[in-house]
Amino acid sequence: MKSYNFLFWAYNVIWLGLGVYLAVLLVRLNRTRRRVERLEQRVDELARD
């Protein structure tokens, strides 16, 4: 039973680690995409002025 405890924690660490990393990457990617869109809009506005 004790070895199942270790197994449980090992796999939880893996899921948590990979899940958190993937979530952080996707959030950062979306945030940067929005920033690029805003900056491109600003560049267009400046070009029109």
Next chain:
Amino acid sequence: MSRTGDALLWALYGLTAGLMCVAIYMVFLYAPDELVMGAVQRVFYFHVPAAMVTFGSVAVLLAGSVAYLWTRDLRWDNLSLAATECGLVFCTLVLITGPIWAKPAWGVWWTWEARLTTTLILWVLLAACMMVRGYAENRDLGARLASVVGIVAALDVPIIHKAVDWWRGQHPQVFKPGSDSAMDPRMLNTFVVCIVVFLMLFGLLLAVRFRQAQLDDRVERLVQRIADR
């Protein structure tokens, strides 16, 4: 990213998630218990592929570093950055799951055994690779320094691989090909599926992180254009 690129990324994400479910089923319900170590040996089904993917990340890091130093094209540095970060994540998982297995098997969480120590050195080098980028005065200097540290990190990989033979370490070589102990075919199938899943996961994370780095460069260029006006 283009719509095709996005669609491919989401397809890879779905495929990886699906195969991950298959891998979990195989690890816990399909593969039999190992005779000596018992249930805790199942840690290896993810521990070993994570180590393999760490080595794969370092191979990409080496290629990106050499290509950057050769061409000074920042796209190569972005590839190195993505590989470094992925390598650091997978190496961290290896260094956490290893001791979780070691405690019931060896009775200690950590021992300064050759393979463990050289893997820890790799983790430190990957962390150093990230830090020199962060602390460098400018982007080019950071990229150059990180490339050099990345090449040094790559030199550690063959040492990790051969550490058990060279220093007669106690780290097990459970899945060593060609070893005398024949592996149960169910264990081998499970192991192969886990390797495939981890490689796909690595591809996915590398692609997303590379894209992020490319977008960061684009932000920098746009900010510069606005400032110049």
